[in-house]
Amino acid sequence: MARRCELTGKAVQVGHLVSHSNRKTKTRFLPNLCNVTLQSDALNKSVRLRITAHALRSVEHRGGLDAFLIKAGETDLSQTAKLLKREIHKKLAETETQAAA
Template identity: 80%
Template sequence: MSRRCELTGKAVQTGHLVSHSNRKTKCRFLPNLCQVTLQSDALKRRVRLRVTAHALRSVEHRGGLDAFLIKASEIELSQTARLIKRELHKKLAEVEAPVAA
């Protein structure tokens, strides 16, 4: 399992820790990943995802998982998040189709 956020695509970064004497030592900066269960209102089910704390705040800010996925680009999302997004679009299309007819 890679250390990558399933919603934002944030991953491990590399760099240097620089001491006071300006010595540089290689370092890996790991994302703050949390295993969370998010509720999808449109799909009426729960989804377990491994996301960063920053992404979790973004989901809450946008108004939930459904709103976040609708606005998110496909490139950043993981395979499971893409499947959830496609299910969400299908469900929303089903709901809007009878209303328009």
């Protein structure tokens, strides 16, 4: 399983730890990944995702999973998140056509 956020695409970064004597030691900076179950209001189901703590705050700030996925670009999303986004778009379009009729 890749150490990558499913919503924002944030992954492992590589850098140096620099000591007082200016020696550089290679290190990996891992993202703060959390296993989270989020509720989709449009689909009326819960979804398990592995996202960073920062992404969780962003989801809450935007007003939920549906609002986050509608606004998010597809380049950073994982396969499961892309499928969810498409399902949400279909469901919202379906409810709009029913409301218009």
